Amino acid sequence: MRDVGIIGIGQTKVGEHWDKSLQQLAMEAIAAALNDAGLERADALYVGNMLSGKVSGQEHIAALIADFSGLRGIEAVKVEAAESSGAAALRVGYMAVASGLVDTVVVCGVEKMTDAVSSATASAALALAVDSDYEALHGLSLAALNALLMRRYMHEYGVKREDFSSFTVNAHRNAAGNPYAMFPRPVSTEVFLKASMIADPVSLMDSAPLADGAAAIILCPGDKARGLTTDAVRIVASAVATDSLAIHDRRDPLLLEGAYLSAQRAYQQAGVGSVDIDLFEVHDAFTITAALSLEACGFAQRGQGVHLAQEGEIALDGRIPICTMGGLKARGNPVGATGVYQIVELVEQLRGQSGVNQVKGARLGMAQSIGGTGGTVITHILEAP
């Protein structure tokens, strides 16, 4: 099995790109990543995307994007795992290079949510990630399901709604230093408290905004990477785990077993524990998701994820910095692209290129991407050059 390095990164600004198509966004990110790697071509393209068929009226986008990016002819397929599609595409790219079958790989995550004709259409599209027969058909959207989880968490652990504000404040503070973020400005606890309710107790300020965006990374074998660049970032773990789609089928709704399994597998591959991780790009689609993920990955005891945030341990200078460039909440959440944005941001941190948001001495970074309410969870651990 070959070692795999990341030798190039690219991203578009996250936001509402009314003037650009899905394939244009992808092409921009891919061109930037190839340029960063000093390459003109690659051997394969794995695209992470969830909703092109439903929202953009186009499947078969991997071949389309390859052609649009000047890569006609190369191997290209799309990988889908709901909101963790981008991370799933990285997993496939990692296997391709590790196997020895493919040398240079582009992994691109892309989503064009503004192709949805209305926010109701966008919500319905996202609900394709939850169990259609037993959740979505009964009106349970992603926000509604997370509201049930948050309410249960508050009940079980005696936590108040406002206690979740630390996640939002942290994410927005970090986004202010990220030129690619959708909402690059701080918000206060007061703003959090006054936000409109979406599905009680989940407010607008608990929820990551839907957005358009594309991010790309270039992979190649470790030995080749060392010849091409001095700042290749090594992938030391790549792990996918699943759980039931429906929350009611789980043994304990507040334990994300997929996140637990995925993190354990990743720690085992890398030969490390949670204590060795210097920063963590968490899947903060909702504040409750961030809390549950931190707990499932061993960064906090159960019921303590919210306190970790309140105590400032998730800040850039805290014990385990999260959402270092704004996270899903403030960088924005272009669904199938998000898992690749997390990796791009980790690579910047591990290269020491994160400017005012730089986590000092970052050596091991972890990213976790979650599909649905935890049906798929994908964890990657990267090591600094």
Next chain:
Amino acid sequence: MRDVGIIGIGQTKVGEHWDKSLQQLAMEAIAAALNDAGLERADALYVGNMLSGKVSGQEHIAALIADFSGLRGIEAVKVEAAESSGAAALRVGYMAVASGLVDTVVVCGVEKMTDAVSSATASAALALAVDSDYEALHGLSLAALNALLMRRYMHEYGVKREDFSSFTVNAHRNAAGNPYAMFPRPVSTEVFLKASMIADPVSLMDSAPLADGAAAIILCPGDKARGLTTDAVRIVASAVATDSLAIHDRRDPLLLEGAYLSAQRAYQQAGVGSVDIDLFEVHDAFTITAALSLEACGFAQRGQGVHLAQEGEIALDGRIPICTMGGLKARGNPVGATGVYQIVELVEQLRGQSGVNQVKGARLGMAQSIGGTGGTVITHILEAP
């Protein structure tokens, strides 16, 4: 890089399964394949599917199917490459095992076309495989695009519509020996000639029927395969190539460059030429597709694909048997599952288990799966135990 063997196969009957859901069909095929391999579990599941989001109202199906099949927790992602999604999932499974990262893999192709509310919905869904901006939006369905190709072929090479009938007659003759086929009965040239026109010159008898179905295979490393079974089939080539989605962007509409590239890469990997292939599961979504694929892969000179069929060389005892269990035309075409059905049928042939349809002395079998009108083409070559 590890050798990869196929140690189990399973399939449902192809047809209209009004009483079964997508996940039920997948579960049946997976259970059959695991049983055939003598295994109870696997380490990962790669699902090939094109239209679950559009037609069945459910994305995130890999985790759902894993759970439904008693495999909750394992790695699971969906792979999409239009009609070649099943073959794309096999490509990913092959890389997973070859890399050494995963030991036992289930590859499952599944599609539930009867979830479409009407045949118009089904046609619109399939049109997601062609270029949305430049083809589909202007009313060009898959059938319409293939009609343009067929008309052009007839014009260029002086071929008549009825000359294509040999493909259909061959497919249906072979389907009669396949208990899993949707239309297991012979049809005559007269039936072909009287068939209703869909998009002149493409008639109902030139077109593969849409259907529901699921097929699954179990992969493991070659050395492990030899310990588990005496009839493991080896994957000796696995190649993906792409082309523009839109036909008008290609240099020559009658040359499937993706098919050419994909076949050349596969021949190179296997160290063989077209002359070494004993049988070929061709992607006969339309009769014109079969002709163009045979030519691109080197089984016939350009313009001679139809004559190859007319001369009987595609029959079970011909020079290059195709559609040996009925092909897309008569076994049926459950879109994202079709690429895996082809592999299941090849494995049966290479094990010598194809009954009255057995190709004598089959040692090397090739399968080619095509997305859209040739935007993605995936070729696998398998070797007998």
